Amino acid sequence: MKKRVVVGLSGGVDSSVAAYLLQKQGYDVVGLFMKNWHDDSVTISDECPWLEDSNDAMLVAEKLGIPFQTVDLSEEYKARIVDYMFREYQMGRTPNPDVLCNREIKFDVFMKIALNLGADFVATGHYCRKGTIERNGKQIYQLLAGKDPNKDQSYFLCQLSQEQLSKTLFPIGEMLKSEVRQIASEQNLITAEKRDSQGLCFIGKVRLPEFLQQKLAPKTGAIVEVPTSFPQYKLQAPNFISEEDELRYLSTKYEYSQTDGKQVGTHHGAHYYTKGQRKGLAVGGTKEPLFVIDTNVDENIIYTGQGKDHPGLYRRGLFVKKEEIHWIREDLTLDEDGKMEVNARIRYRQPLEKATLHRTFSGLYVIFDNPQSAITEGQFVAWYKGAELFGSGVIS
Template structure:
């Protein structure tokens, strides 16, 4: 590769094995690689015994791991302080949504506003040709007919599920646009997690056996309810089953999400119970047990703020939708309803635990087409 042809790639390095191997693969291919660690928001939370306040975000350790990986690979590592932006675009958004009775997906918002928003913008400004991340997803460039000029073709970037479906992260990347994707690389999308760990060991990376991160990055191992209590005041309320009978009490409807089964503390021996609905104004949680769990299902739902990664599919065609990260894809028909999309499941299929605020992500086979927010 001629020096003048060498592309500069800024890699988002979190300190984990995936982003470290992404950087290693690009370096091996001859690119000019620059690692960037993004410092997240690190809220200070009062501990359970109320004796001290502490941060549950382990960004310092993660940064040290990223520095070690960069040193082994012989690449520079920059630290960009995005803590203010993390708080505003991800933390504050998440708190607002919970207060309103919805269940947000902070990973989606982090990808949209931070990794493929602020980070991409700053990297390009600093001279990068591309950015790369350790996401498990595949990207392909295709040529399609330009509808505005029938005789010409145009490039379009398409996103597909990762080779390793157990780690596929396409669900969290539905907000990406063509303008962003032309500058994005996903080096590990064609590998399995065991293959990535094996490569990390060969590259001499000490984080080859580091555990995968769990939960929201700026909360760490702290329980979501404990985090929310710092920002949303506790308020005792009733837990009511679908027969209208009170079966327990709770300390704030905003703390619970549709489909939740843990932490309800209903001890009547008729469980397990699931959250089926919430009334934020009345501060009531509605639940059902196994005998009535079919009432948690729906045959249609409304999705707003839809983004199509590439070409918008035709209406009234069959697509698949995922309404939670680990849920199965359900075949649906999409149609327009005012400024939103209505999704109707096919006969013999039902949408389970439809949760306002969560992401509905559309697929056609292995291709991720886009997504939106469940209303």
């Protein structure tokens, strides 16, 4: 019996080639398109309309001669992703919908539908790889970085579980993007030259302030510029009474009040902005561009600093609450008081940075060898050994 694989056909080149490769490998392939969004009023609709995508996915399935259907997951998407995003922004955090979308939709809701269709596996067009090792007679699945260093998407899958990985295939993980496009071209797939979609997982390009304004009302507040001479930046580290005391110190962000700088403009809502943001402040006349160094949604103030080297942007550590630590490799879980040297990243496409994990009673500290710019609450930190991503957590 041929093994059945359901491919999440998104209407892009990567999933199209994934379906073609699986078919060539002798799998019984079924194409499934997920419709996750109905509201075109907030999408920049000619950038990523789902209608065009579903049409392209259907034409690819037709060309390959595989069964195809569309599933409407917009209710689940709204409940699990969109409502979560609103809650996070309201609290002044910056969520990562792509990571959540993979955990909650593609590899959960979608995977269950696929398995009900008799699938042995689910496949996606992600640039990452799956490894299998054996430990104590038990199969363990690894999530490995994609071969194409410019396209590696392992970070977006940092919340997957062993159970999810066991049922997943990544057919293009060993390939470069250029090779994927070449195959699509040779096979005359309609998606061969299609641009990569940008923006929210499955929604497309969204005007974020307008998207958030559906729930979070605009409210005028102050933009305050904090000078590099702010006294807290110059403070000497205190004497620490314990290691956890030091870890907490390295992971604590600076606290600002409106009197710590001068008002340089106004904004329409602190919850529309995120740390490290440079565009959209509409403040001119500074020697170097202004960057958001912090936001206070309770007082509706945005704190900014001049230049990408402003000390307010940098710190060495971050904290993940106990309940938000996730191990893909459960066999590598750190016990309390355990330490581990890793490479870590706090955003997609960021080069991996040397760091040490410190497990404490209350959670996990990630302390980097070098200070990191714009560590942002609500985003994910993912840690690696070599090419393997084996754990992650929500930055608290």
